[in-house]
Amino acid sequence: MYAILVERFGAFTWDTSNPLTWVLALVLYDFFYYWVHRSGHEINILWAAHVVHHSSEEFNMSTAMRQSSTGFYFRWVFYTPLALLGFPLKVFLTVAVIDLVYQFWVHTRLIGRLGFLELFLVTPSNHRVHHGQNDYCIHKNYGGIFSIWDRMFGTYADERADEEPMYGVRKPLHSWNPVWGNVQHYFAIVARARATAGWRNKLMCFFAGPGWQPPQAPPVSAHFEADKFVRFATPAPQVMRRVALAVTVVGSLLLMYFLFAQKGFTPVQRFSFSGAMVLVYGTLGYAWLHPRVQGKAHV
Amino acid sequence: MSSMAFTDGLLALVSLWLASRAQAPVALRLACALFAVAALLGVLRFSGIYPLPTWHQFASMLGAVAAFPLLAVAIVWPDALVTRNTRFAWIFMCVMTVLGLIVVGAWQKRVLADALALLSVLAILITLVRQRQWRGALSSAVMLLGLALFASKVGAGDVLVPGDLLHIGMALGLLGLGTLPRWPEHSGVSTYDHGVPAA
Numbered sequence: 127m128y129a130i131l132v133e134r135f136g137a138f139t140w141d142t143s144n145p146l147t148w149v150l151a152l153v154l155y156d157f158f159y160y161w162v163h164r165s166g167h168e169i170n171i172l173w174a175a176h177v178v179h180h181s182s183e184e185f186n187m188s189t190a191m192r193q194s195s196t197g198f199y200f201r202w203v204f205y206t207p208l209a210l211l212g213f214p215l216k217v218f219l220t221v222a223v224i225d226l227v228y229q230f231w232v233h234t235r236l237i238g239r240l241g242f243l244e245l246f247l248v249t250p251s252n253h254r255v256h257h258g259q260n261d262y263c264i265h266k267n268y269g270g271i272f273s274i275w276d277r278m279f280g281t282y283a284d285e286r287a288d289e290e291p292m293y294g295v296r297k298p299l300h301s302w303n304p305v306w307g308n309v310q311h312y313f314a315i316v317a318r319a320r321a322t323a324g325w326r327n328k329l330m331c332f333f334a335g336p337g338w339q340p341p342q343a344p345p346v347s348a349h350f351e352a353d354k355f356v357r358f359a360t361p362a363p364q365v366m367r368r369v370a371l372a373v374t375v376v377g378s379l380l381l382m383y384f385l386f387a388q389k390g391f392t393p394v395q396r397f398s399f400s401g402a403m404v405l406v407y408g409t410l411g412y413a414w415l416h417p418r419v420q421g422k423a424h425v
Numbered sequence: 426m427s428s429m430a431f432t433d434g435l436l437a438l439v440s441l442w443l444a445s446r447a448q449a450p451v452a453l454r455l456a457c458a459l460f461a462v463a464a465l466l467g468v469l470r471f472s473g474i475y476p477l478p479t480w481h482q483f484a485s486m487l488g489a490v491a492a493f494p495l496l497a498v499a500i501v502w503p504d505a506l507v508t509r510n511t512r513f514a515w516i517f518m519c520v521m522t523v524l525g526l527i528v529v530g531a532w533q534k535r536v537l538a539d540a541l542a543l544l545s546v547l548a549i550l551i552t553l554v555r556q557r558q559w560r561g562a563l564s565s566a567v568m569l570l571g572l573a574l575f576a577s578k579v580g581a582g583d584v585l586v587p588g589d590l591l592h593i594g595m596a597l598g599l600l601g602l603g604t605l606p607r608w609p610e611h612s613g614v615s616t617y618d619h620g621v622p623a624a
Binding site: 134 | 477479480483484506512513516519522523526527530531
């Protein structure tokens with residue numbers, strides 16, 4: 127889609143041998159990423175995609191890999207201005223990868239504050255705030271590489287030494303099933319819209335912020351009580367853990383094979399392979415919480 | 426410099442004035458702002474000052490698929506969420522923009538843009554006739570005429586090309602529609618901004 131838009135509407139020709147072209151593209155990409163990300167948090171139907179990343183109650187580099195399967199349907203729209211400016215596809219893809227890879231290392235609790243870098247860069251410290259569900263963390267620090275956008279648009283917050291962020295979301299997932307994790311918020315939105323009276327309020331269920339409540343709903347406290355928060359943890363018998371580990375290792379290897387080899391696959395093969403992967407991980411997540419497994423764990 | 430630069434300039438002035446009117450509902454202001462951007466790009470293009478033809482085409486496409494429907498919503502449903510709420514007006518515009526990008530931008534189905542613009546103005550005309558708001562109905566009829574002449578590539582001799590007739594029709598139509606006394610109680614305050622109902 128981006129390539130088509132550049133071809134049809136791109137206004138300028140950029141010299142890709144000039145480093146400034148790449149720097150400018152990266153800065154502009156990061157600016158639009160800020161708005162993609164902010165919309166992903168502040169519009170409920172877009173939050174349904176992004177919640178996958180935030181529903182982790184841990185905060186480590188595996189959280190960075192926990193990405194939505196539905197976000198790519200809408201994200202491209204926000205980068206249309208780059209296509210109008212005529213940045214070539216290879217420049218766009220390269221800066222997109224740089225922006226994405228940069229965000230990997232900030233998902234850690236092992237690195238503290240980074241001095242003056244905190245002023246303009248996204249760092250582990252200010253990104254921990256972004257993943258927190260404490261009151262001071264909500265709707266803060268949306269930047270990808272640069273935190274200057276948050277400072278410009280009033281969404282920046284520093285990490286507090288006296289209040290460590292509690293990671294996760296206010297409506298916890300309470301599941302290990304990745305398929306459910308990807309779709310549960312969509313179901314929740316539709317269910318709420320069906321139960322809500324009046325088309326205006328139904329529309330609000332989709333497009334207002336995730337914290338919006340229909341007028342007839344009982345009021346929900348906007349205050350997060352850290353001492354009442356219980357992290358989702360489910361015991362499992364030893365055999366189940368071994369099975370899960372084996373499935374994860376084999377599944378990851380197969381996934382890597384698929385990603386490397388998929389160019390030579392037919393569409394049917396791709397669909398079958400993807401479906402099989404989804405089925406395996408979905409079943410594993412479902413089985414982990416099955417009453418029989420849980421029952422054995424408690425024996 | 427072609428005549429289109431002057432008629433686009435006229436449209437830009439009218440659109441900018443309406444977009445800047447604080448008492449108008451947000452949907453109308455946003456629609457006019459989109460028209461103004463397209464018209465200003467048209468001035469740059471047709472005057473030869475700084476021609477960006479692809480941007481003008483893009484903004485005109487947005488005007489057809491997003492601004493006309495937004496204008497229609499503002500007039501047909503003056504109390505709608507999209508008409509009065511900044512957040513929902515933007516979301517409506519974004520959804521229509523996506524539709525336009527996919528269908529008109531990528532698939533090159535230009536007919537969608539023409540159809541959306543014509544249907545929107547037709548809806549405005551029918552609404553205002555039913556409400557016996559004759560000044561508004563006349564304005565929308567002028568706008569519809571401009572659109573129809575442009576779509577059928579009819580000009581006025583050697584003086585005015587179809588694009589000129591579109592710009593003039595739109596400018597006159599917007600002037601009439603934008604000053605309708607339809608939103609006297611509009612406060613400019615969004616009830617649901619930030620997703621939280623105002624107390």
